[in-house]
Amino acid sequence: MNIYIRTNENDLLKYLxxxxxxxxxxxxxxxDFQPSQMINEDQDYKENIYVIKTGSVKITYNTGxxxxxxxxxxxxxxxxxxxLFNDHDLSITINALIPTSCHKYNLQELSQFMLNxxxxxxxxxxxxxxxxxxxxxxxxxxxxxx
Amino acid sequence: xxCYKKLNNHALLKYLDEQEFQAIQNxxxxxxxxxxxxxxxxxxxxxxxxxxxxxxxxxxxxLKGKIINVTKLNQGEFFGEMNxxxxxxxxxxxxxxxxxxxxxxxxxxxxxxxxxxxLIAAKIFCAINEFQASKLIDTLNQI
Numbered sequence: 001m002n003i004y005i006r007t008n009e010n011d012l013l014k015y016l017x018x019x020x021x022x023x024x025x026x027x028x029x030x031x032d033f034q035p036s037q038m039i040n041e042d043q044d045y046k047e048n049i050y051v052i053k054t055g056s057v058k059i060t061y062n063t064g065x066x067x068x069x070x071x072x073x074x075x076x077x078x079x080x081x082x083x084l085f086n087d088h089d090l091s092i093t094i095n096a097l098i099p100t101s102c103h104k105y106n107l108q109e110l111s112q113f114m115l116n117x118x119x120x121x122x123x124x125x126x127x128x129x130x131x132x133x134x135x136x137x138x139x140x141x142x143x144x145x146x
Numbered sequence: 147x148x149c150y151k152k153l154n155n156h157a158l159l160k161y162l163d164e165q166e167f168q169a170i171q172n173x174x175x176x177x178x179x180x181x182x183x184x185x186x187x188x189x190x191x192x193x194x195x196x197x198x199x200x201x202x203x204x205x206x207x208x209l210k211g212k213i214i215n216v217t218k219l220n221q222g223e224f225f226g227e228m229n230x231x232x233x234x235x236x237x238x239x240x241x242x243x244x245x246x247x248x249x250x251x252x253x254x255x256x257x258x259x260x261x262x263x264x265l266i267a268a269k270i271f272c273a274i275n276e277f278q279a280s281k282l283i284d285t286l287n288q289i
Contacts, residue, residue: 125271
């Protein structure tokens with residue numbers, strides 16, 4: 001999106017300025033995953049947004065008997081959000097491909113923070129627009145066999 | 147998550163209160179289309195967001211040289227948001243399916259407006275995020 005200017009490598013916080021970053025980093029926690037470890041196996045995943053600091057993850061979509069790798073996310077990317085904007089809970093599994101370190105933001109805390117800070121909220125929503133749009137394009141191309 | 151209260155049935159502006167709604171409607175251009183008239187063509191660079199005020203539109207794509215109808219969009223829905231977000235060329239043809247009234251939010255005016263209205267921007271981007279999430283789910287359901 002051309003409204004804001006990117007200031008850093010974190011795809012969720014990329015449009016925040018230095019002061020805004022300092023504020024929101026108070027909410028940030030770090031979490032590490034070993035290769036092949038499943039990232040979304042417990043409830044904790046649904047209560048947080050994960051952004052990869054370093055590493056890679058694989059997204060697998062499960063349809064009945066079939067599973068298909070549909071995407072990979074790498075340094076700086078927001079990991080797939082299965083239920084952030086939609087009640088529909090997709091049947092996907094997310095596994096670390098290599099040792100992966102993630103920034104973790106609790107959704108409730110982040111939501112409250114955004115409600116109190118419209119300037120930050122607009123920049124984070126814009127960053128989520130970008131991230132979802134990129135994923136949608138990657139998936140469409142992948143399914144189209146391109 | 148990121149819940150704003152839904153205040154109307156406009157897919158793009160549903161979280162805006164009356165005052166916010168009127169403010170952004172000032173930049174909307176109202177366009178009337180007759181049946182089969184082209185609204186968007188594949189390859190265009192414009193990045194406007196369009197909202198169907200009345201009627202419906204037919205979406206078609208170019209698949210290996212053949213133009214295939216993929217879906218219809220109805221009154222109350224919006225389109226063109228992916229080009230608003232990323233600088234892509236249009237990837238679908240969209241034409242009126244019967245008479246249609248379209249509200250066009252021109253890219254430059256919309257960006258300038260949103261840059262100066264943080265809360266409205268957050269609410270509109272949230273509505274776009276929800277729409278994109280639905281599209282992602284629909285796409286995956288095709289597997």
